[in-house]
Amino acid sequence: MITFDDFKKVELRMGKILAADRVEGSEKLIRYDVDFGEQIGKRQILSGIAKWYTPEDLVGKTLPFVVNLEPRKMMGLESQGMLIATNSGEDASLLIPDKEVAPGSEVM
16 A cells, blocks of 8 residues: 555656557567657657557557656666556556547646
């Protein structure tokens, strides 16, 4: 269990995926260029959802991300955030807003 104060440290923002491609040499990773609006700007993010989605499935979607994680190297590339999605072990699902939201919008 974490405290509410710990949870408040996590910054969740909506980001629009501008471009996506498979990471060469990896069966799991997809690399995204994500727009988080003027305040945060654009970032490169990697996530392991290639088993369930193609890069073409993702371009143009606005999805939730954690934007205040320390950058992490994966397969020689730096990931500057984390995609938020579900994973049941057998399948994954994107969390898509029910109406259009601006890149950088805060998830509450």
